[in-house]
Amino acid sequence: MSDLPAPSLPSDFVRDIVASDISNGRTPQIVTRFPPEPNGYLHLGHAKSICLNCGIALENQGRCNLRFDDTNPVKEDTEFVQSITADIRWLIGDWADGILGEKPVGALPSAQTVNRIDDFIAQPAAPGTSPVEPFFASDYFEQLYVYGEKLIEKGRAFVCDLTAAETDTYRGSPTEPGRESPHRNRSIAENRDLFRRMRAGEFPDGARTLRAKIDMASPNVWLRDPLLYRIRHVAHHHTGASWCIYPLYDFAHCISDYLEGVTHSICTLEFVVHRPLYDWMLESLELPRARPHQYEFAKLNLAYTLFSKRRLMRLVQENHVQGWDDPRLPTLAGLRRRGVPAVAVREFAYRIGITKFDSLTEAAVFEGVIRDDLNTRAERRLGVLNPLKIVLTNLAADEIYDCEATNHPKDEGLGNRPVRLTREVYIEADDFAEIPSPKFRRLKPGGSVRLKYGCIVTYENVVKDEAENLVEVHCTADLTTRRGQPNSNQKVKGTIHWVSAVDAVEAEIRLYDRLFTVPEPDSEDDFTTVLNPDSLLTVQAKVEPVLAEAPPGTCYQFERLGYFTLDAKESSPARPVFNRTITLRDTWAK
RNA sequence: UGCCUGGUGGUGUAAUGGUAGCACAGCAGACUCUGACUCUGCUUGUCUAGGUUCGAGCCCUAGCCGGGCAGCCA
Known part of the structure; x- marks a missing residue:
């Protein structure tokens, strides 16, 4: 366990919103979610988001669902589902694993009636359930399809036959309004029929789309009749060949949040312009339960690296x-492979805070x-990266002195280990200077230095080859300065690390x-x-030899x-x- | 320049109309069988201009600067 000070509870504008939603009774139970697309590996930027979402759930006795946002079969793969799941478990293990929302393997949303309105809900697994798996947006394809038809029935969606290029042109630009699709005013019956035939596989990729009917003149381009479904005759990593139409993000995400009972849907700033669409979609569907709300924060940028x-x-x-x-x-x-502890990543997420800057x-x-x-x-050990041989001339080749090294200077409970002092040892080449700079306090001609956990050694001479390269340094060891010996408290300016040439691995x-x-x-x-x-x-x-094991x-x-x-x-x-x-x-x- | 956002020391953040605080970095010193750790001290900040107010980082107006948005990606 870490001895890092228990962090005071984090505070930021998102948590302020959550706190106020709890105190005014809007959301008695807090549900967040982390929605990765399985098309890459998780990085530190995702960790910031995971810590935010899991942290909020943890602090409020809520839940954070792990949901794969897998609505684009051409980019996604189970390899990423595996790695992402493993990375999350590693990151939140021993911290927030108890609030991670998953579902029984294979579970799908169940139908229910709320206030006499048909409804669906995707429930997490009860505690102790096994086996469990993450949620998948692709598990909601059937419900999403139903909601697509519902939008058609309400006259808020239509099937459009424009090509991708035409759709682009019709959309206009941020400074110019778009134009309405010629197919925008099809009858509800025709839209319904066409959408069903899209699902049935009657049309080739790209031939038609389902679009929301909003406002082609909106200053927000995402409100210009955004696409809801596209045709893709490709297999999906999770649903196989069941579907040839796939929902797009703006349609799938808000509904997925709703199905899971998410209260706070937290994402990064680039989705701010999508929020009106998120709300439009859920409002248009006239759903019987409380709607989720989207909040945005600034993603992480870290110097000397990239996250794209x-x-x-x-x-x-x-x-x-x-x-x-x-x-x-x-x-x-x-x-993880480098050795960075998960708790350090979490502490990092805490220290950088959450803002919109x-x-x-x-x-x-x-x-x-x-x-x-x-x-x-971390326990302490001795290792020499760039070895320079030291010969302790007053020791015989077969002389060995057992020394005791402490495993941790601040934690005696971690105990000691033996290291052996022998006639020949290696020190770091940097720790010897023939011509030292003024403040150099390691081994130098005429000087003494302590071999940590060993004894004080004093310079005698250097040995060089014909080309004047340094071969080794000869010193004398003062064995009375070892631990437990009479002069053990003798001070020298420098202490350096070393390993026995006999024992070194x-x-x-x-x-x-x-x-x-x-x-x-x-x-x-x-x-x-x-x-x-x-x-x-x-x-x-x-x-040190112990390191090999x-x-x-x-x-x-x-x-x-x-x-x-x-x-x-x-x-x-x-x-x-x-x-x-x-x-x-x-x-x-x- | 359409819409949306945001600007507090070098960096990241706090202060929700009432003493601008914390962390990291930096500098100086103490301690040290790790030039580490720890400890002490120090330097440095509210984008600009007006306004409201007894009082403004916070509210209002204008400006300046940064970021985002026109995938059948998420």
Whole structure:
């Protein structure tokens, strides 16, 4: 568990609305939803939304439905359903998993009568039900179709025969009104007949659409008789070949929310212009239960990364990274593999807040929450990334001193472990300077330094090859400065990390850095031109032997270096692979 | 420039007509068997111009600047 301070309850304009809706009795029970389209992987931006929706549900003893918004069969795939579901479980595990709304496998909305009006409702699974699965908008295709006919009956929808290009032309532009479709005034009977035949598969793709009848002169282009259904003779990942007409977002989303009893439908700012349509649709249908309402917040922008689905897709497809779970990606799968704890992602979502202001969050905020959490929990180990051999000349080759290293400086409960001091050890090459800068307080000619958990060593001389390259450094060890020895409290300016040359295990370490060299790669003409060529550096390191047996996914702090997580995919005891999750803060490097 | 939105230190946010606060970053110092952590201190802000008011970041008017919208995507 994390020792992060229990966050005070978040407060923002959405939560203010929820609180007021509760206090004035509009929504006694709070239901939110997270509605991903299964056509990509979840990323940090989605995490912001999940934490908002789940957080609100959690704080109000409500529910947050996971619903796949899968109304476009040509783009969607079950691979994404699987990954998205797994990522959400990871993100909210031990926090909000209790309020996640899912349904019994295969369950469909049930018909009911409310105030003598036919109605449908999609209920979540009762607690303890097994097996369960997320909700799917595609489970509502039948109900959606019924509502489509209902709109026709009310004279608020019509079948249009315009081609896609014609529809575009007729729509006009933001500054010019559109023109009404020549098919706008078909009779209800003809519309009904045509819509049924659309469903029956009588027409080819694109031949006809179902459209709402609103206002072709509206200044809001989304109100200019928007499309409700299109014809697509393709199989759907969830409904198979059952349908050849598929509803569009503006029609499906609001009704899906209604069917699930959603009270607060929270989305990002680009949907503001769709809100009048959301409300128009539900009002037109004259539904018997309370209607959901849409609220919008600003999506996340994080410096030195990007979230656009298409661009993330391109990074993967063009092999700029190695898959959706590449640790350099801001995908939840990538972050998890990199070693970022879910609780840090949640804390990040909390710290950045929720507003309608289009902001750019500094990378330091995200890095900060990761360090905060890992610092409190990660056990300490010693590892040397760029080894330099030190020979302790006053020790014999077979001399071994057992030293005790503490696993965590602030948490004694995590215990100790043995490390062995031997005649030859490796230290970080950076921790020795033949010509040191003035404030350098590591090993240097004429100086002494402490080997952490070991003893103080004093410089003797350097050994070089014929080409004047540094081969090794000779020192003498003062064994009386070890723990438990009389001079253990002796002070030296510097303390450095090290590993015994006898015990050290080879490990591959992947040093990750930001993927892009500019704060806003998304605003670049071609974001591939600003990829950081050094976003991944692989080194062969010398690490403590206990690290070879570490469980995959465990994160350790390599003292004075950073946090490293055993790669869950490619590591093995015979060949450990560590991903650098994040460096330690380094005020010296500046 | 049609419609919709939004502008508070370097960054992200709070203050809902009554002392502009918090976090991150930065700087300085203390502590340190991690140049980490922790602790202390400091610098820096209400887009502009008018108006209402005893009092305006908040309300009103005008302007300036930013973001979004014209998929049979979501």
